[in-house]
């Protein structure tokens with residue numbers, strides 16, 4: 342099964358994808374997480390991506406496609422794959438189609454999470470992330486047991502630089518301009534596309550997500 346999870350910043354893609362991928366033993370491919378790991382490791386890609394990410398702009402398609410191609414080399418050909426935050430442009434969707442075609446696979450389902458902008462801005466203002474293990478918390482909805490410390494690995498939690506309100510607003514504009522058109526693109530390509538209201542408790546969204554990919 343190859344599933345794409347689309348949706349604006351803060352809608353809960355990472356939270357839900359991690360849960361579903363863990364439960365199903367699927368490969369969770371988050372280009373945001375891969376880019377943040379590259380930045381932490383100080384790789385060339387990480388250095389090139391840094392300014393785009395901090396400004397809330399998309400990283401250029403060619404860098405993202407190389408990153409995904411490279412990552413997929415380490416994934417078993419028959420593994421379930423859940424793409425989170427990728428593709429984000431038509432060029433990336435076309436590139437993904439090519440990569441999957443080479444191994445005789447295709448996109449089986451596209452799930453679109455939806456929530457009002459006010460919810461997204463509020464969630465991102467309260468998000469705290471662990472740069473060491475990738476765990477995600479929310480100071481309002483899902484705080485860690487000890488303020489500022491990751492429950493899972495003891496790392497120091499951070500408020501991502503791109504979660505500042507003005508950068509979040511820009512990321513929402515970029516989503517509407519470059520990524521939201523992929524919904525119509527996949528509908529035209531006759532992919533199975535399911536919209537999931539994501540302005541609900543985490544467990545309810547997870548249940549709807551599971552139903553969408555069943």
Ligand code: AP5
Pocket residue numbers: 348349350351352353354355356357372373374376393394395397398399400401405425426427428429433464465467468469477478479480482483503512539540541542543546
């Ligand atoms: P990326 O890391 O992919 O960010 P994003 O898509 O903007 O999504 P977020 O991580 O902000 O949010 P999310 O939907 O995963 O929500 P989360 O589960 O954390 O990308 C960052 C940057 O990298 C981009 O701006 C770009 O520069 C670059 N990039 C990445 N991929 C790229 C690509 N393909 N092409 C080009 N550039 C790329 O939840 C948010 C908060 O809400 C958390 O605090 C969580 O605890 C809380 N929450 C989640 N669900 C619920 C719920 N149901 N109820 C209440 N709270 C909830």
